Amino acid sequence: MSWMFLRDLLSGVNQYSSGVGQIWLAVVFIFRLLVYIVAAEHVWKDEQKEFECNIRQPGCENVCFDYFFPISQVRLWALQLIMVSTPSLLVVLHVAYHEGREKRHRKKLYVSPGTVDGGLWCTYLLSLIVKISFEIGFLVLFYKLYNGFSVPYLMKCDLKPCPNTVDCFISKPTEKTIFILFLVITSCLCIVLNFIEVSFLVLKCFIKCFLLKYAKKFKSSVCERQSLRCVECDETGAPSLLQNPHAGLALSTPQQQEPKILCDTQLGQT
Amino acid sequence: MDWGTLHTFIGGVNKHSTSIGKVWITVIFIFRVMILVVAAQEVWGDEQEDFVCNTLQPGCKNVCYDHFFPVSHIRLWALQLIFVSTPALLVAMHVAYYRHETARKFRRGEKRNEFKDEEDIKKQKVRIEGSLWWTYTSSIFFRILFEASFMYVFYFLYNGYHLPWVLKCDIDPCPNVVDCFISRPTEKTVFTIFMISASVICMLLNVAELCYLLLRICFRRSKRAQAQRNHPNHALKESKQNEMNELISDSGHNAITGFPS
Numbered sequence: 001m002s003w004m005f006l007r008d009l010l011s012g013v014n015q016y017s018s019g020v021g022q023i024w025l026a027v028v029f030i031f032r033l034l035v036y037i038v039a040a041e042h043v044w045k046d047e048q049k050e051f052e053c054n055i056r057q058p059g060c061e062n063v064c065f066d067y068f069f070p071i072s073q074v075r076l077w078a079l080q081l082i083m084v085s086t087p088s089l090l091v092v093l094h095v096a097y098h099e100g101r102e103k104r105h106r107k108k109l110y111v112s113p114g115t116v117d118g119g120l121w122c123t124y125l126l127s128l129i130v131k132i133s134f135e136i137g138f139l140v141l142f143y144k145l146y147n148g149f150s151v152p153y154l155m156k157c158d159l160k161p162c163p164n165t166v167d168c169f170i171s172k173p174t175e176k177t178i179f180i181l182f183l184v185i186t187s188c189l190c191i192v193l194n195f196i197e198v199s200f201l202v203l204k205c206f207i208k209c210f211l212l213k214y215a216k217k218f219k220s221s222v223c224e225r226q227s228l229r230c231v232e233c234d235e236t237g238a239p240s241l242l243q244n245p246h247a248g249l250a251l252s253t254p255q256q257q258e259p260k261i262l263c264d265t266q267l268g269q270t
Numbered sequence: 271m272d273w274g275t276l277h278t279f280i281g282g283v284n285k286h287s288t289s290i291g292k293v294w295i296t297v298i299f300i301f302r303v304m305i306l307v308v309a310a311q312e313v314w315g316d317e318q319e320d321f322v323c324n325t326l327q328p329g330c331k332n333v334c335y336d337h338f339f340p341v342s343h344i345r346l347w348a349l350q351l352i353f354v355s356t357p358a359l360l361v362a363m364h365v366a367y368y369r370h371e372t373a374r375k376f377r378r379g380e381k382r383n384e385f386k387d388e389e390d391i392k393k394q395k396v397r398i399e400g401s402l403w404w405t406y407t408s409s410i411f412f413r414i415l416f417e418a419s420f421m422y423v424f425y426f427l428y429n430g431y432h433l434p435w436v437l438k439c440d441i442d443p444c445p446n447v448v449d450c451f452i453s454r455p456t457e458k459t460v461f462t463i464f465m466i467s468a469s470v471i472c473m474l475l476n477v478a479e480l481c482y483l484l485l486r487i488c489f490r491r492s493k494r495a496q497a498q499r500n501h502p503n504h505a506l507k508e509s510k511q512n513e514m515n516e517l518i519s520d521s522g523h524n525a526i527t528g529f530p531s
Contacts, residue, residue, distance in 0.1 A: 007275065019367070026359060030276070034352060037272060039345045050318060054328045054443065153336055154329070167443060169329035171318060174340040 003037060006085055013088040016095055016124075020197040024190060025088075031186045032081055036074075040179045043172060044074035050171030057161055064157035064168045070145065073176065077183055080138040084190070087127035087134070094123040125201055132194045135187050142180075149184050151176040273303050276355055283358040286365055286396050286406075290479040294472060298355065301468045306347055310461050313454060314344045320453030327443055334439035334450045340427060343458070347465055350420040354472070357409035357416075364405040365396050403487065410480050417473045421466065431466055433458045 007029065014025055047069070053061045098120070143149065151173040158165040170176075277299055284295055317339070323331045398406050425431065433455040440447040452458070 023363075026363075030279070030352060030356060030359075034272075034276060035349070038352075039348045043342070043345065046318065050332060052328045052332055153333055167329060169332040169443075171332050172336055172339075172342075174336050175342060175345065178341055179345075 003033060006082065007033070009092075010085055010088060012092055016091050017088075018197060018200065020193055020200060024193040024197070027186065027190060027193065028081070028085065032183070032190075035179075035182065035186075036077060036081065040074060040077065040183075043175050043179055044072060047072065047074075047171060051168065052171075053157065053162070053166050053168040055162060055166045057163055060157070060159075060162040060166060061168070063159045064155070064162065064166070067157065067159055068155055068168070068170075073142070073146065073151075073180060076138070076142060076145075080134070080183075080187075083134045083138070084131055087130040090123050090127045090130075091120070094120050121201065121205065125198065128194050128198050128201070132191055132198075135191050135194070139184065139187055142184075149177070149180050151180065273307060276352070277303075279362070280355050280358050283362045283365075286361060286398065286402075288398065288479055288482065290475055290482060294475045294479065295358075297468065297472055297475065298351070302347075302351055302465065302472075305461075305464065305468075306344070306351070310344060310347070310465070313457050313461055314342060316453060317342065321450065322453075323439065323444070323448050323450040325444060325448045327445055330439070330441075330444040330448060331450070333441050334437070334444065334448070337439065337441055338437050338450070338452075343424075343428075343462060346420065346424060346427075350416070350469070353416045353420070354413055357412040360409045360412075361402070361406050364402055368396060368402065398483070403483065407480065407483055410476050410483070414473055414476045414480070417469055417476070421469055424466070431459070431462050433462065 010025060010029070014022060017025065048065055051061060051065045053064055055061075151170060153170060153173040155168045155170065156165050157168050280295060280298075284292055287295065318335055321331060321335045323334055325331075396402060433452055435452060435455045437450045437452065438447050439450050
């Protein structure tokens with residue numbers, strides 16, 4: 001089990017993602033996962049061995065290191081990568097569920113198991129919202145745990161068994177700061193991409209619903225107008241307010257058969 | 271997840287690159303990525319452990335090491351390789367988008383005479399023309415920009431490409447000006463010069479590819495313009511001739527007047 005497993009899982013998500021989703025995947029793979037594995041991991045490799053306090057008291061270094069780094073930044077980075085990648089699996093699971101249903105019923109239930117429509121749309125949107133909350137959550141946690149995104153070269157420690165306030169020196173603070181800033185920037189970029197994808201999804205849905213509603217409204221208003229003209233014609237015999245030159249022409253729709261008959265009869269009589 | 275995955279990503283772009291582009295990809299993966307992984311990482315592996323300062327003052331070594339090496343050479347090269355390889359993804363994304371649109375048109379029944387089926391669309395080599403030319407050219411431009419920026423950052427951070435065997439450090443908590451010794455400075459200098467030379471070669475290849483693409487497009491445009499100048503009404507003449515032949519064959523009379531010459 002290694003990062004390859006996560007990579008293979010995420011590659012499966014690619015086919016069900018939108019264009020922005022695929023850009024997000026590329027950013028996660030290349031600028032976060034690859035950079036973590038080939039560079040960042042090695043920067044924190046000897047962090048405790050090279051953490052030095054200006055004291056010979058045994059145990060003082062251990063206690064101070066544990067106080068300043070309750071969880072190593074690089075491990076938090078790895079956790080963030082895993083948590084941020086997994087909501088995409090919700091989509092994969094939902095599509096697998098669709099495919100399972102089709103197999104069980106042995107007939108085509110969906111246009112295609114992977115089309116982002118209906119229930120899958122909700123799952124996709126939910127996965128995006130969960131991703132955004134994880135990203136923001138981890139950034140806030142990072143900020144709170146380490147008092148910012150920079151790593152100082154010196155920290156003062158006065159915990160027992162250190163006899164007084166002691167200077168403790170962190171190894172490679174500048175390099176660590178650079179990589180943490182890199183992590184923050186790529187996180188923010190991923191948050192922006194996820195927001196764009198959410199807006200895009202919601203907008204597409206609104207446009208579809210609006211167009212459908214408008215098309216239905218237009219169709220029903222046309223039918224109403226047709227039936228209204230024929231009813232008016234039948235009641236008063238006077239010229240109707242809506243000039244319909246084709247009132248006497250044969251109409252092929254079955255709903256309009258009755259009014260048409262009334263209309264023709266009336267015209268025939270007058 | 272490692273350099274092999276990046277190789278898979280970039281390898282896909284290889285099919286749509288020019289010959290110079292293919293040479294560039296080979297140079298990147300053999301002379302830079304491979305050297306980085308099999309050799310350079312071993313040389314820099316013990317860089318902090320074996321960085322020794324002539325003092326027993328705790329913290330002095332850490333502070334001096336951090337001052338002289340804000341970012342390790344290895345990490346800077348790894349970042350440089352990642353940044354320099356990613357513009358090729360723009361081309362891969364453009365090709366994927368083009369194939370997706372072509373497949374959509376094919377499903378609607380528009381390009382049935384050009385392709386047999388959707389598999390054929392995926393196998394076809396996409397020519398570097400039109401909007402893809404612009405994407406490809408911008409990707410080369412960004413590659414050159416990233417290479418140059420990283421080389422400048424390297425020069426600026428380490429005051430050149432040569433590593434000295436002793437550095438003088440007087441930052442707190444070092445009590446006075448202290449001698450600090452880098453591990454394996456000559457070997458590190460050799461590899462630094464090797465990687466910088468490979469960067470320069472890659473940059474030259476990119477510049478050559480850019481010039482080649484620009485020349486190709488200028489040459490094509492001038493050929494088209496020349497063809498139009500030599501035979502200005504060639505196309506018009508042909509269609510008029512066809513019309514004339516039809517009228518002659520239909521009516522049997524020569525009814526064309528005022529034919530433009």
